[in-house]
Amino acid sequence: MSRIAYVNGRYLPLAEAAVSAEDRGFQFGDGVYEVVHLHRGRFTDEDRHLARLDRSLGELRIPWPIGRAVLPGVIREVVSRNRLRANGLIYIQVTRGAARREHYFPAAISPTLVVMARALPAYPKDVDAWATGIITGPDQRWARRDIKSVNLLANVLAKQAAKEAGAFEMALVDGDGMITECASSNLWIVDEVGVLRTRALGHEILPGCTRAALADMLAPERITLAERAFSLDELLRAREVFLTSATSFVRPVIKINGAAVADGKVGDITRRLFAAFSRHVQGDLSNAA
Ligand code: PDD
Numbered sequence: 001m002s003r004i005a006y007v008n009g010r011y012l013p014l015a016e017a018a019v020s021a022e023d024r025g026f027q028f029g030d031g032v033y034e035v036v037h038l039h040r041g042r043f044t045d046e047d048r049h050l051a052r053l054d055r056s057l058g059e060l061r062i063p064w065p066i067g068r069a070v071l072p073g074v075i076r077e078v079v080s081r082n083r084l085r086a087n088g089l090i091y092i093q094v095t096r097g098a099a100r101r102e103h104y105f106p107a108a109i110s111p112t113l114v115v116m117a118r119a120l121p122a123y124p125k126d127v128d129a130w131a132t133g134i135i136t137g138p139d140q141r142w143a144r145r146d147i148k149s150v151n152l153l154a155n156v157l158a159k160q161a162a163k164e165a166g167a168f169e170m171a172l173v174d175g176d177g178m179i180t181e182c183a184s185s186n187l188w189i190v191d192e193v194g195v196l197r198t199r200a201l202g203h204e205i206l207p208g209c210t211r212a213a214l215a216d217m218l219a220p221e222r223i224t225l226a227e228r229a230f231s232l233d234e235l236l237r238a239r240e241v242f243l244t245s246a247t248s249f250v251r252p253v254i255k256i257n258g259a260a261v262a263d264g265k266v267g268d269i270t271r272r273l274f275a276a277f278s279r280h281v282q283g284d285l286s287n288a289a
Contacts, residue, residue, distance in 0.1 A: 037089055094114075186210070
């Protein structure tokens with residue numbers, strides 16, 4: 001069965017799903033996107049993703065391509081036409097639209113909307129098998145990383161460097177020697193004295209939907225979070241490290257630049273949060289349909 005994509009009002013086989021060569025997403029990276037996880041017909045944190053899309057569009061002054069209330073229906077139609085019943089992801093992209101190439105916003109232009117879906121491997125059951133390694137490197141992105149824009153060149157280069165080093169991600173270090181996040185995920189540590197930390201929201205990082213959902217799960221676990229940046233040095237000395245994203249969920253990091261994190265095993269807090277997020281994905285009260 002061929003995959004189906006939604007492009008500006010039409011559901012098309014992927015091979016026929018195309019946008020204009022003058023689309024500003026293609027020419028300038030002038031657009032935004034979202035990636036939403038789907039688990040057995042249930043979207044993880046859908047409202048958070050749609051709220052962030054709304055915010056990203058607003059920050060770039062791109063109007064909604066269709067009514068905001070209509071998008072969930074389009075997403076469901078794409079899922080259904082792709083017969084996606086198990087684990088999958090939805091990719092939503094909105095660009096400013098297509099027009100003769102000029103840097104400034106063209107006067108008469110309607111935004112481009114693309115929605116695609118694809119299957120993902122089964123949700124990880126075993127947290128130890130889900131553990132991974134990362135490397136560290138400079139954060140070379142622009143200054144508004146809070147906007148989920150499709151300008152991902154620095155992220156692409158960081159991910160490629162990680163792949164070539166046999167790692168899954170790159171933790172990005174800013175000009176002050178502090179970690180911002182990873183190339184496509186937020187980064188958390190349990191520091192030397194046992195405090196769970198992740199960088200505070202601001203222009204420097206993407207406000208992750210997984211990050212927000214996880215932050216809400218901490219109280220019942222009796223874990224307190226310090227939204228305080230940590231340095232590269234603190235990362236390397238952390239007791240536990242994990243990353244979060246819509247497709248990584250809670251993913252333990254047990255190796256950094258080839259060296260073990262603490263004793264090289266998944267820590268207790270990471271283990272508990274992995275389990276809590278797994279319940280969330282399966283539809284506990286924090287992610288009820
Ligand atoms: N990436 N930081 C960056 C730079 C990201 O690109 C992402 C998500 C996150 C985590 O956000 P969330 O928890 O809402 O997925 C943090 C997606 C998955 C991607 O680009 O594929």
